[in-house]
Amino acid sequence: SQQGEEDPQALSIQEGENATMNCSYKTSINNLQWYRQNSGRGLVHLILIRSNEREKHSGRLRVTLDTSKKSSSLLITASRAADTASYFCATAIQGAQKLVFGQGTRLTINP
């Protein structure tokens, strides 16, 4: 497996429901970031959580980080059709000046 794997690969829910995506990684990190990508477009930075933080909120987004389990989760509450996109976690590996992205979770919000 690779650094930064999202789970599930695809998620389909009804509008108004909450969506949870998970990310696992293998090596020690400085921070972990979540990005959104609409079809065929660039990635948009959503939120960054540092290795000494456990939870962070931004609007309808809630991110948790468990460094002991090397995992993170992204929760989107009260989902909307506009949340339909692919979501990627990116890990900032200690000692390496680059972000490593996972393959993403494809989220579909059904009206």
Place this chain on the structure above:
Amino acid sequence: ETGVTQTPRHLVMGMTNKKSLKCEQHLGHNAMYWYKQSAKKPLELMFVYSLEERVENNSVPSRFSPECPNSSHLFLHLHTLQPEDSALYLCASSQLEGTTGGYTFGSGTRLTVV
């Protein structure tokens, strides 16, 4: 628009052509990046420029040649590409080199090699 502009949005080129992708940012960022996004594969970091100097080249074939003439512009020169090079090429920038903050991405260039 995110503040990072990529042109062209779409490009179709033959294997013997030479073309260039352009990326421009006016965010005052000091680092710029090229990523390749292929179907069903993670984003692959190709090149990193910090203060106009190349600091990373991730074993990218020489048919891809980056250029960073100033901190606002980044180019990716392409020549004698292969069909497997067809992908979405994304440019990104950040305030500082590295990973202390988020990256700002452009909308990408969809490249098709025929």
